[in-house]
Amino acid sequence: MRQTTGNILVVAALVLAGIVILSYLSSTDAELSRYNNGWNGTTSFYDQLERSGSTAITSYPDLRRAPPDTLILVEPHDLHSDEDKDSIRQFVRNGGTLIVIAKNELANSILETAGSTIRIQDSALSSMDMEYDDPGMVIAYKAQEHNLLEDVESIALNQPSTLTGGEALLETSSISWIDINNNGIADGAEKLGKETVMAHEIIDKGEIIVLADSGILINSMDFTVSERDNTQLRTNIVTSSTPSYDTVTSQPFMAEGILQAVTGAKSTTVIKILAILLITGIICAAYARKIL
Template structure:
């Protein structure tokens, strides 16, 4: 005996529960990734894929063999076992508090490597002073009328010697950069001797401005750790990674570190969705909460699905098609039971019933 087919608007989904969950998870993931990649327009942003963003920096660090973490809180700086971690700070938009500076200083003294990239904001120098580094950013733009990429505001700098950070690097291209007053720090990269600091802001060599080779990247030991000062955060952005040997230089900084912490705790460049995902990843409590919510949703869905199946079976039990009805009889029966069905649908269901009946008769 064949049960009367369900109407099209009441049929169950053809996807299984795991398939539905996978589809929902995939859709949410794609939406989150697209949203994160397309809504951040902040310069140096980790989720900004435009020329001035640092979206590619995560890939460069990963290619260097490091586990990449986008940090949104200074508490993510390890204070013990920090020797395998390099932290990168790109032109912070806000000052670090006293307790935050103390935490980062403990990270450096504990063996961590801190990279501070700054040009004109004051917070880079504040951070260098707080961790006990000697280097300082000058804050005046540097120009070079002879050695440059496209114009004098994009000077080409070269390694000052053979260092791990400059292995395979011939040229570092700067973009409206400043220089570093090295102090007791070791100079890793210099401008050419034709560079000058534009003190009066007219982008011309005049007055008391002098040509000289000046440091743009320095390195120094602080406690058991190290501080690297880079006088141009633009080196790390998507477009500039493709200029000169900038990509290789950035990779060299990260190489030989297990973890790369990209510190965005004082930058307004992490979109809300990405920030939420990062918060869940950091918090065991939030992760457990999300797991409980997911399990609860699965149980609720499973119960509703079970009730739906029972209701549909009760609804159609007892409404079986007489196996002795002819084709015309089956059509009349279906039209009476489902007056909302069209002719084509009635015919399709009739064919299915006749076919099913024939198959059962052959099996018998």
């Protein structure tokens, strides 16, 4: 009986240690990470996608074998393989909808590959038409009707970039500007005017839609802009033709939870956790021996 009790204690301690380690290593604080539950992560957005029945695209050639209606990419990086480039190109030309949500110009390579003329301009867009007295929290308004903008009149952006090319879907008011010197006011050569932040373009049988602000997807934006139609826009994106989401080059999947944590294993927090678990294991083992 004593031996059984001791064994149970040891096993329980090891299971607890494993749960703690796995829980810690499967989380991250990386910006936009799908595995970041914090304010700047995107767990809420991807959870919503998965609840709606969306599936992950883990290989671009899959777009040829079983093409989804819509593919969502968030801050995608460059494509290196000719096969990947051709898969993206054919996906759009054959009738697929490519939604790119990014403020970084790195995403322009995907747009070019797909045959789009839309380009992201990595700029400090500011506006006097803003939320929370922050010129970077720019308000954008519907420029024309589109299925993604159903029941959407305005949204609040989070440090967005601007777009050129295509047809505008969302644009700022005329009291907006590119804040070249980042001083929060329109001065010098900085001119007031409307700027496009969401655009679309028809390519053969398909469509490309670009939103120049991945910041609207972070967890904290779920509740900070309830006066605007951000929630409705996100719902429209998630439910549009049962979309799939990219995990190949999109930033939220660049370093998955465990891999991310392993690369940072030198942090003092990890060391402290491991030390505590080691001490706990030793104590449990010693206690088990005593009662054997």
